[in-house]
Amino acid sequence: MFDSQFMALPGITPQEYSYLQTATNGLSEQQLRTFLMIYSGKRKNPSDMLLFCIIGLFLLPGLQRFIIGQIGMGILYLFTIGLCFIGSIVDIINHKELAFEHNQRMVFESLQMVRMGNFQ
Structure with missing residues (x-):
């Protein structure tokens, strides 16, 4: 119903798109907007993750892991x-998998914030 808003996320993969559709099923339009505002600030683009991994290989080992909270x-x-x-x-x-796993955790956190009303 509000699926086109997911397409505005940079570098969204079909797997992430499907996951977002399932996870946000049943949210009102206002809740979905709030969710997208919170989630877009927390998610990692797979292309950015590739860049972090390359920097991690040549300059600062582990950068990609620090970025995703590990x-x-x-x-x-x-x-x-x-x-x-x-x-x-x-x-x-596996940079796409790293980004997707991180984004799954961020979907859960963002949904919790929206459902509890702690998004300010």
């Missing part, structure tokens, strides 16, 4: 030089 893994990558570069290379290959 502080422990970020510290591990930092001290092991991206798990001897292997972990950083795997993250480059």
